[in-house]
Amino acid sequence: MYDGSKDSLKSILAWLQGTDEGGWEAQIESGEGCRSDMERMARPIYGRGKTGPERNPDSEKLNHAVPHVRAMLTAMRNRNRAAAVEHGRAALAVM
Secondary structure, rough: OOHHHHHHHHHHHHHOOOOOOOOOHHHHHHHHHHHHHHHHOOEEEEEEEEEOEEOOOOHHHHHHHHHHHHHHHHHHHHOOOOHHHHHHHHHHHHH
């Protein structure tokens, strides 16, 4: 799932670096799904019979990337490609 989120971000970033003006809503929707998955993966997992929560080995990276993804989505809602690209690159850099 981690690699899938990373691939989704790469795909969104590739779209943002293009000139297509017709796919904003679809890309934002994809980004929201990616953000949601990343937040879910970053949370501790509580299992039965275990003494404590398990953490995803990538949770620290995810916790650093999620704020950049949120900022990217805000920029996308405002149709600000440059800011969205900047935040998308920052998210990928910490992943």
